Amino acid sequence: MGSCDSCLVRNRAICAALDAKELETLNAIGRRRELHAGESLIWEGEESILVANVIEGVLKLSTGTQDGREQIVGVVYPSEFFGRPFGTTSNHGVTALTDARVCVFSRRDFDAFARGHPALEHKLLERTLGELDRTRRWMLLLGRKSASEKIASFLLETADRLVEPGCKVHPDAHATRMTLPFSRQQIADVLGLTIETVSRQFSHLKHEGVIDLPSRRDVVILDREALVAEAG
Amino acid sequence: MGSCDSCLVRNRAICAALDAKELETLNAIGRRRELHAGESLIWEGEESILVANVIEGVLKLSTGTQDGREQIVGVVYPSEFFGRPFGTTSNHGVTALTDARVCVFSRRDFDAFARGHPALEHKLLERTLGELDRTRRWMLLLGRKSASEKIASFLLETADRLVEPGCKVHPDAHATRMTLPFSRQQIADVLGLTIETVSRQFSHLKHEGVIDLPSRRDVVILDREALVAEAG
DNA sequence: CGCGCATTTGAATACTTTCAACTATTGTGG
DNA sequence: CCACAATAGTTGAAAGTATTCAAATGCGCG
Structure with missing residues (x-):
């Protein structure tokens, strides 16, 4: 031990x-x-x-x-x-x-x-x-990106870093569903936004069908292409 | 050579x-x-x-x-x-x-x-x-500070980094007058602002008597305390 | 099952950006 | 050396985006 x-x-x-x-x-x-x-x-x-x-x-x-x-x-x-x-x-x-x-x-x-x-x-x-x-x-994200670009970039990066790197078969694998290790406030603190703006952007992406939000901490990426496009 | x-x-x-x-x-x-x-x-x-x-x-x-x-x-x-x-x-x-x-x-x-x-x-x-x-x-500056805080922080940091480090007598010396190695656009690109906002903030600090701007590239810090306070 | 807290949603406000015009500085050619 | 053109910076007004303040919703834990 x-x-x-x-x-x-x-x-x-x-x-x-x-x-x-x-x-x-x-x-x-x-x-x-x-x-x-x-x-x-x-x-x-x-x-x-x-x-x-x-x-x-x-x-x-x-x-x-x-x-x-x-x-x-x-x-x-x-x-x-x-x-x-x-x-x-x-x-x-x-x-x-x-x-x-x-x-x-x-x-x-x-x-x-x-x-x-x-x-x-x-x-x-x-x-x-x-x-x-x-x-x-x-820094590019913090200094130059809009709220929607920030959120999209954040979701893509988190999906990438959250995949267990044990799987050598798919080195470029992206998680399609994930449990965020962040509260909304913490996401805001990562992106330099307020909690309300984060929440609104999440809701917007959900209504657009780009993501699903089964629970507070869970995100399902439904349309990765759209997120990539939105990330700027 | x-x-x-x-x-x-x-x-x-x-x-x-x-x-x-x-x-x-x-x-x-x-x-x-x-x-x-x-x-x-x-x-x-x-x-x-x-x-x-x-x-x-x-x-x-x-x-x-x-x-x-x-x-x-x-x-x-x-x-x-x-x-x-x-x-x-x-x-x-x-x-x-x-x-x-x-x-x-x-x-x-x-x-x-x-x-x-x-x-x-x-x-x-x-x-x-x-x-x-x-x-x-x-990143704290980019994500969380206002335009005026950004400008004040920028001037203080630049003044510090610009002093020739040869002078061992005053290791904490700050330049009071400096020639910026940046154009207004480049300052904007450092701070995540637009050139117009940078210009307005400079003018504002000048009118307040905190700095003087003898030429485009030169800045004189008249009231360092005020800048520190403004930097947040 | 109900309470508490995180999150969502709405409306008003504030700040920065955008667009546009103007001014000043620098550099160039006559 | 001056005139003028090109470039850089400043200022103003309008627009847009994110924030702030406030209220409502709903998830999760006891």
Whole structure:
């Protein structure tokens, strides 16, 4: 229980860069942690104490203004890494969107370990570069897209990232039905909109027959082409 | 001419991680390139052929929609690195905002060199993590701030990044007068606004006595406190 | 089964954009 | 060096889109 051997994301996480012996060392400095939906692990502005890998569940990275406006700046799925290695302060909070399990490391321990293992640092670099690309693409959405384009883009991206990547047969598979790990307010915080605007756009897409909404959290994509066209 | 020895940003760029001998090797695979304002070095969507360090000048990273809307997703100043190492495609274009000099490497050569030099990869990782932090902070601006808050934030950030970092005496120095490396349209593309809105906000700040605008490209910050308050 | 809270829907408002005209700056050729 | 053309920026008015405020609906949990 809780060892790297039995880890669900063992070969997808950055740990895949390590051999058996190194993994043992890493195992010694890490520990499992369970989080309930809504629970935070890292707070914006605080000292960067820990970093982690997601084993199961979905978490959000967010920042806010003093007067309470919030912006979700990243969403972390299983096998992904979060936290701020090699830095003193955390620039955004990290909160579980669903119940989650993560593999946590003291930042200092992790930093020291990573410095001695270039293969791990390389994996981390590749992931960070990829995350930066994804984040920059999201800036186009925030700065230049209309509400309807934002919603369509959001549904497509979420459908893609939510598919369990275990299935190698269809590497480009898209979920056609999904249970969103987000409330309406959280969707608004991802897209830079208000909850009312999100709701109206969902209703509109439903009336157009592009999606179906069996329950609050479930979405069925009926017409993917239409969504792609709408995404701009 | 054009060797690492005489490089203006020699000890600020990632190259600072290398010793004399390694630098010589790196020097052999890199070459200097001059760019005129408006000239592009990398195009969005194309194969990632090269990466580079900025020696002098300012460049923008940008993406756009098919119908011509543009969003600037990053601004690169002297000593900073750009391009997409360890990846096949460039996700955003890179264009000089001012005349510029850069130190270019073939991506393949750079990747190979970096793989063999963990200290260089480490520096690159630290920079990438820092850039990701900065980018995520910008998302709060794009998603949640009003036009006036955006303009104030933009002026403060630009004033900070524009100061030559040579001056060690005042590490937190802010420029009080600056020549913007951006046209009004480019400011609009950074902030997700239209050129008219940018212009109106500038005029408003001027009439309020918060800034002065001696010429199109020059800004004098008269009341920094007011700008900070306005930035939200 | 009913209560509480998330979500939806409606109407009025506010902000940014769009379209259009005007002004100023820069650069060019006579 | 000046005149003028081209480009960049400013300003105004009208329109459009998302927000705000308010009320209603309905899902999900006890």
